[in-house]
Amino acid sequence: MKKIRLSFFAILLLGAVVSCSSVPEKNPALQRQWMLISFKNFSKEELVKNKAEINLTGTMEKGKIRGGANMGCNSIFFTSEFKSGGKVKISGVGSTLKACQNMELETAFSQKFDEMTNYSIEGHFLTLSDDSGNSMKFVAADWD
Template sequence: MKKILLSFFAILLLGTVIRCSSVPEKNPGLQRQWMLVSFDAFSKDELIKNKAEINLTGNMEKGKIKGKANMGCNSIFFTSGFKNGGKIKISGVGSTLKACQNMDLENAFIQKFDKMNHYSVDGHFLTLSDNSGNSMKFVAADWD
């Protein structure tokens, strides 16, 4: 009887430990590297030339992802909080401070990025938008 009870409690304890572990959440449809293909008056060729991207491959913890971006020169970092109903909150946007020849894209991106408050994923496209009608469209980098 002792062996049966001991086995039962060991299994119960193991199940509790597994459920309470801090395994980070993953959302494979969202947590990808995304290439910027449409933003403001910048042409798609200009965005591709600058290798404009955001990287959301970090672990999601409590609905937030620490992300990175690059618009051709400086490294940009941020925290993004994804909520049900297509809501997003982007905060903590910062960057390295290298002086580069063409900073127009980077400055425009940094100015508008943290104002994006809606997102949608449609197949291999991610679209971020704000309440003023501004939007950014990305394509998954791993899409052929």
């Protein structure tokens, strides 16, 4: 009888440990690498040449994703929080400080990125926009 009780309590304890473990949240439609294809007056060819992208493949914790971006030179890092109703909050934007020949795209992106307040996902496209009508359009990197 003692062996049965001991086994029962061991199973209960193991179940409690498993249920309390932290399982990272995932949103496969959002947590992808996204290639920038439309932004301000930059041509699609220029964006592709610079390999302009944001990477949202990081782990989501408490609804926030630590992300990264590259616009051709410096590594850019940020925290993003995608909320219901198509709202997004981008904060903590920073970057490495390498001096590069063509910094126009990177400077423009850095100035506007954390002002984006809305998002939408339609198929393989992610669009970020602000309340003034400025937008950035991305295509999923894993989509042909």
